[in-house]
Amino acid sequence: MENYLAELEQLLHQLHHSDKEEAMNFYREYVMDADLVTYEQCISELGTPKQLSRKILADYSIKADEKSTDDTTSKNPRSNIKLIWWIALALLASPLALPVFIVLVTLAAVGFAVLASFIAVVIALTLSGVVSAIIGVSVLLQSIWTGLYYIGCGLLILGIMLTVMPAGIGLLRWLIDKTAQLSKAIYRRFTDKKYMHREDK
Amino acid sequence: MAIQMSSELLDGCVLAILDKEDYYGYALTQRVQGTISVSESTLYPVLRRLKNNQFVTTYDQPYQGRNRRYYQITTQGRDRLASIRQDWVMFQANVDTLLKER
Numbered sequence: 001m002e003n004y005l006a007e008l009e010q011l012l013h014q015l016h017h018s019d020k021e022e023a024m025n026f027y028r029e030y031v032m033d034a035d036l037v038t039y040e041q042c043i044s045e046l047g048t049p050k051q052l053s054r055k056i057l058a059d060y061s062i063k064a065d066e067k068s069t070d071d072t073t074s075k076n077p078r079s080n081i082k083l084i085w086w087i088a089l090a091l092l093a094s095p096l097a098l099p100v101f102i103v104l105v106t107l108a109a110v111g112f113a114v115l116a117s118f119i120a121v122v123i124a125l126t127l128s129g130v131v132s133a134i135i136g137v138s139v140l141l142q143s144i145w146t147g148l149y150y151i152g153c154g155l156l157i158l159g160i161m162l163t164v165m166p167a168g169i170g171l172l173r174w175l176i177d178k179t180a181q182l183s184k185a186i187y188r189r190f191t192d193k194k195y196m197h198r199e200d201k
Numbered sequence: 202m203a204i205q206m207s208s209e210l211l212d213g214c215v216l217a218i219l220d221k222e223d224y225y226g227y228a229l230t231q232r233v234q235g236t237i238s239v240s241e242s243t244l245y246p247v248l249r250r251l252k253n254n255q256f257v258t259t260y261d262q263p264y265q266g267r268n269r270r271y272y273q274i275t276t277q278g279r280d281r282l283a284s285i286r287q288d289w290v291m292f293q294a295n296v297d298t299l300l301k302e303r
Contacts, residue, residue: 029270030230033228045241
């Protein structure tokens, strides 16, 4: 029982201290009142520490996200990614959720691919722009016109990239945002069916 | 049970139980599970939500060298319970209308 609670506490390390204490106090009291002496008894009643912690954490992530929407502060992509991640973990805690999880993993993979290719394009354009400009400068002494041409090309590429980049970043933010909303919807539907009620009682 | 409980109904059930007397976490879970099937880990989020919305307050009472946290309904909680009860009557009547249609 002590092991169970210690494990749970470790898994909740991401929560604010007060939130963690509150959850720990609740479950410490629960375990004592329910007379759960052994580790196995705890698991059969509450699930593994991991399952329980994921359920607690997913609940907090969603609460926090709703709060930030209410405050109309712009959601930052990092907390969205975190949210997607926690929901994926919570879903993984149940074997029944595997198909849903596979869909989420696929979405995450697609998102990652888009992000990677975007970064690659930015790097490639920056390099070619800079290289072209350097070539231009070095050729400038031999032939003024060729030199100017290369410098012009380089600056043009850099200029286009800087103009298009904000739009690209906007698109990425939008994609992450939508994925977060989708996983939240899936999580809701899923908890309604599987966690809130046992169907076999 | 084939029909799912919404979180509002769960809030209502917990508030209705607390309207009679104060409960601590485990006893409350047992009380709810005695009538409807919910998992053991369902009640914590419900109680946290009710407390955040100030529908319940908590106080600690010593028991065998440790503390038990009791949950007590507030005036706002009673108002909320009344409105959930009202909503439920409406909802129930509407569903009945459709279910009895032939």
